[in-house]
Amino acid sequence: MPLVLTRDDVSRVDAEAVVNAANEHLSAGGGVCGAIFEAAGLRELESACKQLGGCPTGSAVVTPGFGLKARWIIHAVGPIWRGGSWGEDALLRSAYRSALERASELGVRSVALPLISAGIFGFPIDRALAIATSEISAFLDRVQDVEVRLVVFDRAAFAACLADYGEVAACVDEEYVDARRGRDRMGDLRLSMPACGAAADVISGDAAPGGSCFGSARPIADERELKDLLVHLDTSFSQAVLSLIDERGLTDAAVYKKANLSRQVFSKLRKDDGYRPAKPTAVALAIALELDMDQTRELLQRAGYALSTASTFDAIVRYYIERRSYDIVAINQMLFAFDQPLLGSS
Numbered sequence: 076m077p078l079v080l081t082r083d084d085v086s087r088v089d090a091e092a093v094v095n096a097a098n099e100h101l102s103a104g105g106g107v108c109g110a111i112f113e114a115a116g117l118r119e120l121e122s123a124c125k126q127l128g129g130c131p132t133g134s135a136v137v138t139p140g141f142g143l144k145a146r147w148i149i150h151a152v153g154p155i156w157r158g159g160s161w162g163e164d165a166l167l168r169s170a171y172r173s174a175l176e177r178a179s180e181l182g183v184r185s186v187a188l189p190l191i192s193a194g195i196f197g198f199p200i201d202r203a204l205a206i207a208t209s210e211i212s213a214f215l216d217r218v219q220d221v222e223v224r225l226v227v228f229d230r231a232a233f234a235a236c237l238a239d240y241g242e243v244a245a246c247v248d249e250e251y252v253d254a255r256r257g258r259d260r261m262g263d264l265r266l267s268m269p270a271c272g273a274a275a276d277v278i279s280g281d282a283a284p285g286g287s288c289f290g291s292a293r294p295i296a297d298e299r300e301l302k303d304l305l306v307h308l309d310t311s312f313s314q315a316v317l318s319l320i321d322e323r324g325l326t327d328a329a330v331y332k333k334a335n336l337s338r339q340v341f342s343k344l345r346k347d348d349g350y351r352p353a354k355p356t357a358v359a360l361a362i363a364l365e366l367d368m369d370q371t372r373e374l375l376q377r378a379g380y381a382l383s384t385a386s387t388f389d390a391i392v393r394y395y396i397e398r399r400s401y402d403i404v405a406i407n408q409m410l411f412a413f414d415q416p417l418l419g420s421s
Contacts, residue, residue, distance in 0.1 A: 335419030
């Protein structure tokens with residue numbers, strides 16, 4: 076899976092390379108930088124950084140990881156925020172680009188990055204997040220089979236910077252209220268429901284034969300209708316996805332990248348007609364294919380899933396699909412803010 080949002084301390088992340096939000100002197104500072112120096116081993120890392128002789132803002136250099144789980148530390152120097160009119164955006168983009176280029180040169184399969192400059196350097200979090208995701212997405216368009224983890228320490232601060240957070244939260248709350256009202260109505264109905272035979276009398280004016288509450292099933296209209304139902308039932312999730320890709324003139328690579336999936340995960344779908352994905356993977360493919368709500372429900376049913384009115388994850392997914400907003404990075408940011416599984420994360 077190419078891009079993952081995670082709440083953690085970047086110095087403790089298990090990745091092949093971690094990015095340090097460094098200063099130009101490559102000295103042990105505060106925040107992320109201080110935590111990485113302490114975890115890696117202060118004396119060893121200071122010595123390695125001293126040999127490099129510093130790093131200009133917007134660039135990145137590499138040292139061993141020493142005591143970290145990561146093999147490498149990529150020291151990326153972001154700008155100090157001075158109001159936004161001193162080229163800070165361009166310098167931050169350059170810092171991310173340089174860090175990801177170093178990761179590519181190292182040949183690592185996983186790299187973890189913090190929100191560079193968003194801590195003690197004072198860069199606004201929403202602006203830093205937009206730049207980070209833009210540069211990571213551009214990198215992943217060029218490079219295959221690398222997992223990039225964007226590590227966030229404060230979920231609440233992250234949520235507060237999302238423009239649609241308040242509206243999504245209101246929708247989630249409304250769904251819970253509606254679901255609760257539905258459960259309450261069902262409870263009232265069960266309490267007031269007459270006996271089975273009496274219920275049938277009330278509904279139809281006659282008692283159901285044999286005392287059944289359901290009566291007899293509607294007969295299939297003809298043999299053709301039965302065949303249509305069976306054909307519809309026999310189409311697997313994998314077959315449905317591949318058919319939709321062909322109908323829309325898309326490529327496998329375009330779809331799995333847009334779905335935030337690795338090539339390896341998508342190959343399971345291509346090779347196995349009976350492949351049953353995890354729900355976040357199934358929803359991710361619906362997003363990548365830009366399906367409307369009815370189409371999404373139908374596709375999910377083929378994998379044995381549904382969108383519930385009592386699920387935060389489902390409410391957020393529905394919010395974006397109903398608005399035909401298919402940016403999976405934005406959707407995952409919102410899911411992360413609500414501590415939900417990410418699309419493409421399984």
